[in-house]
Amino acid sequence: GQNIDQPTEMTATEGAIVQINCTYQTSGFNGLFWYQQHAGEAPTFLSYNVLDGLEEKGRFSSFLSRSKGYSYLLLKELQMKDSASYLCASRGYSSASKIIFGSGTRLSIRP
């Protein structure tokens, strides 16, 4: 089976840096995703890690350690519009495998 854990809520200050952690247990692993979801909207893709290490994309970076079953999403220079839920998700081995989501971390940015 697949199990994904991430904190329920986090708060951070505008302009600061925040790290959202995710741990996962999967039977057959083929990648770790991070999605952003604003209230009332669909999830949108942020990043994908299949190999160990850090992937940087503008203000957002994502890290993966397969041996530890651990990932984090790092958001820099936080803006008010970054207030959203951040969903960690993993995929099984086959390209047609299901993508399983964690319960999401609701991030609130304060001025």
Next chain:
Amino acid sequence: DTAVSQTPKYLVTQMGNDKSIKCEQNLGHDTMYWYKQDSKKFLKIMFSYNNKELIINETVPNRFSPKSPDKAHLNLHINSLELGDSAVYFCASSGRAEPEAFFGQGTRLTVV
């Protein structure tokens, strides 16, 4: 140029009714999904189809019946709606070249 589109966006109906939600993707993806997001915002997979074939059914009640007439469409029919079916239903698709899933805008179903 909507990549994954689902209709309707809002659906309010009475208990016991039967309703359908339609989904279409123009990305050329082989795999399509239905997810349910409840009031606690947990996004849970319901079904997955690959090239029109059902590959995942996550112990969803058989009142829910997906149908894929072709690999660009995956519709969801729900019989005998119950209050607990109220949620946002998301359709998504993914392909071999792009591992991530692309989501439709969601259908907010309210059963009264």
